Amino acid sequence: MVGDRPVDLVSFVEHYKYVPNCTATGLEPLFCKMKNDSMFCDTYYKRMTKIQNWRKIGRPAIRQEIAIPGIASGVFFDNLWSKYLQPRDILTKEKFSREKSDQIIDEGFYIYINQATSFMILIGVFFPSATGIMAGSNRSGNLKDASRSIPLGTLGAQVTTTIVYLSGVILFGASVSEMFIRDKFGQSAMSKLVIAELAIPHPTVILIGCFLSTVGAGMQSLTGAPRLLQAIASDNVIPFLSRFQRMDSRGEPILAILLTLLICECGILIAVIENITALITQFFLMCYLGVNTACALQSILRAPGWRPLFRYFHWSLSLLGSILCIAVMFISAWHYAVVAIVIGAAVYKYIEYAGAEKEWGDGLRGLKLSAARFALLNVENRPQHTKNWRPQLLVIAPDSKESENGLFAFVSQLKAGKGLTLIAKCIEGNFIKHADAVEIARNEMDQQIKLHKIHGFYDILMVNNFIEGIYCLVQTSGLGGLRHNTVVVAWPDEWATSHEISVCQRFVSTLRAADAADCAILVPKNVKIFPSSQIKVIYILFI
Template sequence: MTASSLLSVAMHDTVGITGLSSESFKDNWGPAYQRTSNAGIPDPNGKIYWSFNALVGLFFPAVTGIMAGSNRSASLKDTQRSIPIGTLAATLTTSALYLVSVLFFGSVATRDKLLTDRLLTASIAWPFPAIVYVGIILSTLGAALQSLTGAPRLLAAIANDDILPVLNYFKVVDGGEPHVATFFTAFICIGCVIIGNLDLISPTITMFYLLCYAGVNLSCFLLDLLDAPSWRPRWKFHHWSLSLVGALLCIVIMFLISWTFTVVSLALASLIYYYVSIKGKAGDWGDGFKSAYFQLALRSLRSLGASQVHPKNWYPIPLIFCRPWGKLPENVPCHPKLADFANCMKKKGRGMSIFISIIDGDYHERVEDAKAACKQLSTYIDYKQCEGVAEIVVAPNMSEGFRGIVQTMGLGNLKPNIIVMRYPEIWRRENLIEIPATFVGIINDCIVANKAVVIVKGLDEWPNEYQRQYGTIDLYWIVRDGGLMLLLSQLLLTKDSFEGCKIQVFCIAEEDSDAEGLKADVKKFLYDLRMQAEVIVISMKSWEGPGEQQESIEAFSAAQGRIASYLGEMKERAERDKTPLMADGKPVVVNEQQVEKFLYTTLKLNSTILKYSRMAAVVFVSLPPPPANHPAFFYMEYMDLLVENVPRLLIVRGYRRDVVTLFT
């Protein structure tokens, strides 16, 4: 069925199928009928002719059943050839016969006779009037039998497509007769006959025919307009505008016939569509709307370009690193709380997340494993009701796989902008000595690629949407991060689990005299951003005196001892091999005073967090970059000391650009 032929269907079938009696026509058209019913003479304004029903409605049999070929396409040898040729040939032939009959009627009867004699054909029929009655009966029976053969096959075809489980009773084997569907169709027809009111049945049937024609025209319009590669009609004389006009005409005529029936029909069709989208199974014929979404996405991507996004248009696109530090239970593709955390980074759950996992090995050998893992991860994402996609990468090791991902994942400004991963709390407990180098390498790759980083410590205790949290969300804003930490804390407040919390911002002042000025500046900044938070300023002088938490001091001493032991082994190995100090396969430079300074600063920060935020729902702290030329082992010791005894911590490193702005 082509766009051009469908337009003719919409133009011709719509009026004829109504089958409205003169009384029903009078009721539907109202005053217009009263103005024009006088011998078919138009009203003074020339609005409408009563003859509209007789010249157009006389024409109904010429195009009725135009979809019959499609309904019985399974019985045709060559549907692509037979349906267009048969449809056009039947329409042209019957149209010619009806136009000739108009001339004949005008030759044998007066105008008054044509307007008043409802059985004029029987009066002038040759050789006797009864032949017309026989023709009417045969025509009626033929139309009924046509519907009783076409409709059941259409119902059986829909059932065989396995769209809706409720229609499974009507399935038939290939080449079989749809007996159940036929009985069901006959039952519906008998019920309509029992109603005994043609004026009630006809508009209902008309609406469904028109909806069918509008749907087919709309499909042709979308496929032609979007230049879908799969749209290759054999009939070349068509244009998307004809299909659009045909669909609009169907809708307009529906409203002209009866707006109440139209509203009910559209509502029912919408409910059926919704039911199919929820309960139905995916077919293999594609979806025209998906093609439209695809084209819209392409055009949106082109309009976004690759230029820097303005802060007020910035959206977090987190890349969730699913591979754990250690092992998860079998058939569990991702940490169960990662999707919950990913949703906390979106406002009202809207936005795209990319869940990635890396499989070690050769791509050619493990490609099937990757496909199975991707399917499993996608199922997990759907189960957690998280808007996101799954990606599986095969690489020789985790470091190389992640480096490829951070460079290539995404398109234009739709690339992931935040890398989210779990803090490797198990590395020392299970003696996983390869984790420090991998962890530091991932952070350095993110810094080079200008990706923000969010590291979650205490993921096992992260609340789901039903676990209400109370207390505060504390931000230790030490390093300028473009406002990412502020933005993430605000996004947390939009979630049901954190909406009862309040935000506290901790700032570090160099001198006591600077405290009040810094506090005023930060409060003004937050007010301009329309963010409500309490500002607390801590002087660095308070760090010089005693006051560290006992557990922090113990962790500090333990870290000192491990670093000294690791450094001694490095020196011994270097002397034995007569090489420079080596760690993680590369030379390193160790300044012991600098190492001590890093440890002391981390001790002070951890002690401050435990002093002020021990009962906080979530603590945010800036992620210190790995010091150049320090062994990865040392950096893990710094980080372990930072997170020691803090139950739920988000370690954040932002961009080189702002993600919040005062000009929103």
């Protein structure tokens, strides 16, 4: 130690090829340079050489210190509070160092901070060590009684690892000196590992244990991840992953294993643990966010197929877990969080676009249906106040294709009201005998609605009597408080040339039914020549 600053012995040994004595004379080559026949020394080092009783401990300021003094030394209180530094700062006990190093950073032998850190960044680094909570679920197919073993095993594992991790944090903080524990790479102790120095009978035991633990975790990922990918591919949840469902003669998903190896190799090539763990943390949190959100939604919506057996489960815990996942994602590394959420949203939209549906359904669709049901139940079925009135249209589609296209083009322009649009068409016939014809007419109507970009609902009604069908539509269209208050019917242009009285009767009957239902009536004329919404019309005004 030089005062409050540890010395970078690793860089010194690499440069001078020997280990110096931790005295003022032994460390002089680190901080003093000969320039133009004159000796120039680092300001802080030079001041420390003059102090022979450092802070009344009876030892000089340039000295050796015990890296692991033990619990009885009282270093616990030195390590109790956080002391974060910025990049290129010198590692020191001082809150504000009075002198900066006179040497160029690349040539100096103090220990410099290479990366900024904070509590949340450290959470992102540490989080992957606590991500085995889904291990039991991933092996549910191999368990005799999964519903009993998974909760007990998961909770037991969480309690055990929590005790071990917290014990390690407390014991390290109570036994290791402040400067040694803050020395990220152990440069002041020749890159020695703290836990290895405490190992019995030899530090190699810890090195072997770390190696085996790392290999074991890697092998666990290499065995679990490919099978999970193969299961997703087999379920056809994400269609473009279907090629990964292939298995060899031994039942091994070779392609999935190769993809997993490629992903692992990318992580190895990055080689900066802070960047790797921060990225991995985001995807783990995205996974847990999806699980918690799915559990909360299924419980809130009371889905018939969702029957959790764990007696202490409650949807509020899952919702709290979702909120915490999002919070930790953005606090630890917001840029990675944005990337992870964008990737997750893209995968979801791809699944929605590709139409990959399995028997477990779509949770968000269930949420929409539940919200729609709640809204309809809370819309009171009573007359609206004049300030809240808006046109809710019931459009009676005509028989003629030309009139139908013109009427739909007219209706597509009625957007400012932001009201409900119901489009209905009556067809005379026997529904039992001609149900296929109704389905064909419904598909044609669907194409017309999309062509004219009408935001509304539609249906086909097959009845034995057209007029009775109109009466039925005017009376029953809508749902609950969401009902029509305006009937739109095209003016029958053909009644002047047609000799059939039924054309007149249908039109007049529609008007009478709308009047009886106390609805407003829109009767557009010459809809056949109404400009389509797909055609651009240019008006030229001559003055």
